[in-house]
Amino acid sequence: MTNLLHAMLGKGLGGLEQVFLDYQPILEAWAAKRGGRCVGVVRNGGKVAAAQAGRTPPLIPMPAFTDWDPITLGAARAVVRANRPAIILSHGQRPARVFAKAAPAGVIQAVCVHKPSFDVTPGTHYLCVGQHLANLALERGAAADHVHVVQNAVRPPPVQAQPFAREDGPVKIVAAGRLHAKKGFDVLIRAVGKLRAWDVDVTCEIAGEGAERADLEALIKTLDLDPCVKLVGWTDDIAGFLATGDLFAFPSHQEGFPLTLLEAMAVGLPVVATEIDGPVEILDEGVTGRLVPDDDPDRLAEALGELISDRDTAQRLGAAARELVLTEYGPDELARRLEAALDGMLVNSKA
Structure with a gap:
């Protein structure tokens, strides 16, 4: 059984949050195939928590103040105890730092890197949305087998543009x-x-x-x-x-x-x-x-x-x-890349 904790503590509903939402069903399916489950964790009071309030399975809201705030850390420890994850995948630095403090030894820690401002911690896996971010992770000391490129993706749109179809006008x-x-x-x-x-x-x-x-x-x-x-x-x-x-x-x-x-x-x-x-x-x-x-x-x-x-x-x-x-860059390709990265983490942890 492989349980997975998927954390994103942003306030808004921008690109980082959209990637989290794109990942969640893929991670749920991946964990289910291994007899486990993926629990999504979001910021209490954030826009994702509000927008996904009726989701099945539900996302877990938790407080997100500072990395050292006892309420935040207590909530993170409670989530970890209740779900016993083998892997914790965080979007951004704050949830990564919070759950690194909350998780027991042996849990695989992974961070989805969306922008160049990030720190590298020994033993942590880095899922980079672009090759240039993967290169930065390697330059900053991440092990090569802990760096994975998982480019972002979008769903096929329901509409298509007709550029320059108008014969007149601007x-x-x-x-x-x-x-x-x-x-x-x-x-x-x-x-x-x-x-x-x-x-x-x-x-x-x-x-x-x-x-x-x-x-x-x-x-x-x-x-x-x-x-x-x-x-x-x-x-x-x-x-x-x-x-x-x-x-x-x-x-x-x-x-x-x-x-x-x-x-x-x-x-x-x-x-x-x-x-x-x-x-x-x-x-x-x-x-x-x-x-x-x-x-x-x-x-x-x-x-x-x-x-x-x-x-x-x-x-x-x-x-x-x-x-x-x-x-x-569609959903199927995202699922393939993300699942390959997760499989690689499990293999690496047993090596």
Whole structure:
């Protein structure tokens, strides 16, 4: 019998939380095949706990204050005692530190790494969502047989984009993500301004919320882009929103293995992304999308403008991007990679 504890203590409902939710049914099936069960643990009062309140089997909510908080540690120890896991898989550093303190010796500890800021602890396994993160784990001292690459995945969308299907009217650029400085939406807004200055008829809609909203609204006003650039807030139908566009822009400065980029590719949008870790593992320049230098509104505007002027190429890139995601980054491939990593942990623990 192999029981598994799957922990995520984030407050929100962003990319990390979505990966946790994508993993949970796969882990439940994997544990069941071994006569055990997988228990999902989430933050009490967090958005995942609220959104999944009616789930079967239920997720276990627990307090999540600090790594050393006695209430948090007590709750973690109680969860471990009740479920006797052979493996504890945590998303992010906080649950990893909490459950490392709560678990007895012999329990396999694993951390899903979503971004470059993480510590390496001897004996811990690292499930990295991108190869560049796996390389960092190795550079920081993780054993090679404790580092596993499990790229993120998305479900096939219920809709498909029809880029440039309209014969008249402006070209619509779409983007989505948390309104945070690292997402680079100010670079996109400046790029749209340059396209407009070049008499390219475009509009842009950015879906998302966050602390940068006021600054981005001010930039839109300063550049006199109010008529054509809109911050439309977040949406529960991200595929439906993306499918309304002709092009997708991804100007981020730092990423792990971005779900939003995969989602845009899955609906068949031609994409232009920053040439940084994460996107460069997904996109093949000129084959499945375009890559441009980081923090460069001129090159972003030029790449978008080139696709607008060569729509046959843009549509070809969008179709190739969709095929890539549906083939390589769907739920079945995620399950295969994740199960292989878990099987490897068990074999390693018996060696």
